[in-house]
Amino acid sequence: MSLAADSPVHSSSSDDFAALLDAELDIISDASADIQEVAEEEENIDVEEGDYDLKFDRAKRRKVEPYENVADLPSSSSQGSSPNKDECQHPGVYAGMCMKCGIKMDDESGVAFGYIHKNLRLANDEISRLREKDLKKLLHHKKLYLVLDLDHTLLNSTRLVDLTVEEGHLIDQRGALPDTLKRDLFRLGSMQMMTKLRPFVHTFLKSASSMFEMYIYTMGERPYALEMAKLLDPGDVYFNSRIIAQGDCTQRHQKGLDIVLGQESAVLILDDTEAVWKKHKDNLILMERYHFFASSSKHFGFNCKSLSELRSDESESDGALATVLRVLLRIHSLFFDPGRDDNLLDRDVRQALRTVREEVLMGCKVVFSRVFPTNFQAEQHHLWKIAMQLGATCSMELDSSVTHVISLDAGTDKSRWAVQEKKFLVHPRWIEASNYLWKRQPEENFPVASTVALLDYSLK
Amino acid sequence: MFFHIVLERNMQLHPRHFGRDLRDKIVSKLMKDVEGTCSGRHGFIVAITGIESVGKGLIRDGTGFVTFPVKYQCVVFRPFKGEVVEAVVTMVNKMGFFAEAGPVQIFVSNHLIPDDMEFQSGDMPNYTTSDGSVKIQKDSEVRLKIIGTRVDATEIFCIGTIKDDFLGVISDPGATS
Numbered sequence: 206m207s208l209a210a211d212s213p214v215h216s217s218s219s220d221d222f223a224a225l226l227d228a229e230l231d232i233i234s235d236a237s238a239d240i241q242e243v244a245e246e247e248e249n250i251d252v253e254e255g256d257y258d259l260k261f262d263r264a265k266r267r268k269v270e271p272y273e274n275v276a277d278l279p280s281s282s283s284q285g286s287s288p289n290k291d292e293c294q295h296p297g298v299y300a301g302m303c304m305k306c307g308i309k310m311d312d313e314s315g316v317a318f319g320y321i322h323k324n325l326r327l328a329n330d331e332i333s334r335l336r337e338k339d340l341k342k343l344l345h346h347k348k349l350y351l352v353l354d355l356d357h358t359l360l361n362s363t364r365l366v367d368l369t370v371e372e373g374h375l376i377d378q379r380g381a382l383p384d385t386l387k388r389d390l391f392r393l394g395s396m397q398m399m400t401k402l403r404p405f406v407h408t409f410l411k412s413a414s415s416m417f418e419m420y421i422y423t424m425g426e427r428p429y430a431l432e433m434a435k436l437l438d439p440g441d442v443y444f445n446s447r448i449i450a451q452g453d454c455t456q457r458h459q460k461g462l463d464i465v466l467g468q469e470s471a472v473l474i475l476d477d478t479e480a481v482w483k484k485h486k487d488n489l490i491l492m493e494r495y496h497f498f499a500s501s502s503k504h505f506g507f508n509c510k511s512l513s514e515l516r517s518d519e520s521e522s523d524g525a526l527a528t529v530l531r532v533l534l535r536i537h538s539l540f541f542d543p544g545r546d547d548n549l550l551d552r553d554v555r556q557a558l559r560t561v562r563e564e565v566l567m568g569c570k571v572v573f574s575r576v577f578p579t580n581f582q583a584e585q586h587h588l589w590k591i592a593m594q595l596g597a598t599c600s601m602e603l604d605s606s607v608t609h610v611i612s613l614d615a616g617t618d619k620s621r622w623a624v625q626e627k628k629f630l631v632h633p634r635w636i637e638a639s640n641y642l643w644k645r646q647p648e649e650n651f652p653v654a655s656t657v658a659l660l661d662y663s664l665k
Numbered sequence: 666m667f668f669h670i671v672l673e674r675n676m677q678l679h680p681r682h683f684g685r686d687l688r689d690k691i692v693s694k695l696m697k698d699v700e701g702t703c704s705g706r707h708g709f710i711v712a713i714t715g716i717e718s719v720g721k722g723l724i725r726d727g728t729g730f731v732t733f734p735v736k737y738q739c740v741v742f743r744p745f746k747g748e749v750v751e752a753v754v755t756m757v758n759k760m761g762f763f764a765e766a767g768p769v770q771i772f773v774s775n776h777l778i779p780d781d782m783e784f785q786s787g788d789m790p791n792y793t794t795s796d797g798s799v800k801i802q803k804d805s806e807v808r809l810k811i812i813g814t815r816v817d818a819t820e821i822f823c824i825g826t827i828k829d830d831f832l833g834v835i836s837d838p839g840a841t842s
Contacts, residue, residue: 296774296776297760297774299772299774299822299824300770300772300815300817300822301815301822302813302814302815302822302824303813303824304760304761304772304774304776304777304824305774305776305777306812306813307746307811307812307813307824308813309813309815318760321756321758321760322756322763322772324822325760325772327760335759335760338759339759342783342784342786343786346786418786440788441788442788443788445758445790446756446758466759466760
């Protein structure tokens with residue numbers, strides 16, 4: 206089927222086609238100007254095909270040599286702009302056409318919104334216009350935006366080949382599994398994968414949907430993201446087309462809010478990976494990773510048994526999603542607090558998030574002992590930063606106002622001082638746990654072992 | 666707009682098909698090859714309605730394949746700028762809505778939706794007039810005017826508008842004939 210053989214055939218038949226059209230259109234062309242336009246369009250078709258290269262060339266040249274026209278630019282622009290004020294601003298491009306005036310445009314400007322339609326691009330002005338308009342409407346409905354990660358946040362997936370022997374019961378004895386597990390465990394034959402939804406996720410999505418407009422934002426591939434969305438949202442009521450996958454990101458290995466049609470000041474993010482949200486750390490609520498399958502926990506370097514092997518799971522009522530839902534509720538009520546007298550549009554959800562976070566360890570004054578390596582800038586350490594974010598005051602010196610000594614070793618001077626002065630002596634995990642659980646944790650659950658004791662233990 | 670036209674195509678056939686059913690083989694292969702395809706010139710080939718003629722075959726050197734020039738009648742669909750079509754809404758979002766008229770994907774941006782229609786999010790996103798009498802949502806049937814077209818190898822894309830008289834939701838399903 207060579208092209209050469211095809212082409213004469215086409216031209217002859219299209220002549221017929223054109224003749225037929227002409228004949229057809231001549232009769233009615235007087236009646237309507239619109240139809241004449243159609244006829245013109247039809248004549249253009251041949252030109253379009255034949256002279257395509259030439260036209261394309263011309264368009265290209267125009268782009269490459271803008272400076273040559275500089276001399277007559279002022280006159281042309283003054284001519285162009287003054288008479289028709291409503292000249293199209295080309296707010297966006299759909300399949301190479303301006304979405305407002307339908308003119309053909311070949312430039313690749315603006316931001317691609319591939320997750321809405323593979324051929325859609327929007328200009329920056331249009332994006333900010335949409336955001337502004339949308340925010341007003343959303344706030345009117347007392348809603349904010351929520352961006353959700355999939356893996357390790359809402360669910361956990363594994364390839365079937367990576368299932369361990371101990372996890373075999375998930376497949377072999379499916380009938381014998383407890384009902385709650387059966388409900389949330391899916392085997393996706395087409396992708397050779399198995400997915401477990403995080404406990405509480407259904408309740409979480411339902412409650413969150415009343416407070417937020419929700420997006421899915423994953424580093425996974427698009428088909429995977431769509432499949433997961435189907436599991437999470439079988440009725441297609443939560444996400445609609447707001448599912449963003451790897452290919453949609455504008456930067457490699459980074460997630461950005463630039464393709465989320467929501468004002469940054471109203472977006473909250475739930476994710477288990479902080480590094481991908483470099484530009485939007487203030488919007489991020491870090492989630493404790495959900496590892497159900499053995500392959501997943503192994504991937505992150507844990508050597509203990511996975512939940513699936515232990516035949517257990519996160520708590521439904523006290524798990525990470527239940528905790529974070531309470532936090533979201535709190536932030537939401539803080540943001541929409543009727544007692545506040547500032548303009549709703551000027552409020553910032555990041556501020557609300559900060560405030561809620563600072564309530565966690567409010568009033569604590571912590572001193573670290575043997576947590577940071579020597580010669581390490583204490584203020585730069587992540588535990589120091591977390592403690593500050595949680596509203597604690599950090600100090601290098603011991604004094605009577607100190608409430609907690611955080612130590613890895615009960616034998617240090619500071620640790621001994623804490624015991625003497627009846628201050629709390631806690632393991633650094635206390636801070637991490639408080640951070641993930643959004644609540645000051647009972648100190649007695651985080652005791653510090655002395656190295657001596659450890660030695661004793663190992664000798665036994 | 667639909668057209669009934671005659672097109673021609675060179676069909677290559679494997680020698681194993683040579684026999685009593687040669688003509689049928691050519692026709693069925695032709696249908697498989699061209700129905701559902703698109704060309705910038707003619708638009709979307711909807712269906713083959715008849716064969717005008719099958720020309721003399723030409724044996725290809727080396728392979729034994731034979732090329733037959735086939736003239737066939739077919740129905741093609743090609744949207745035009747300015748044409749008014751009826752389409753089914755497939756997706757509604759804050760940027761506008763997408764609709765399909767057969768194989769043609771049409772995008773109506775919110776700039777081209779009447780100003781009194783507002784976007785409502787929720788589990789069934791839609792555009793609604795302030796009094797709620799008109800609603801565009803997924804699966805609604807709309808009448809729209811095409812203001813721009815673009816034809817790819819297998820797809821046709823259009824920009825549409827409903828910001829004009831007599832355009833918008835077709836309330837009476839019987840009117841879609």
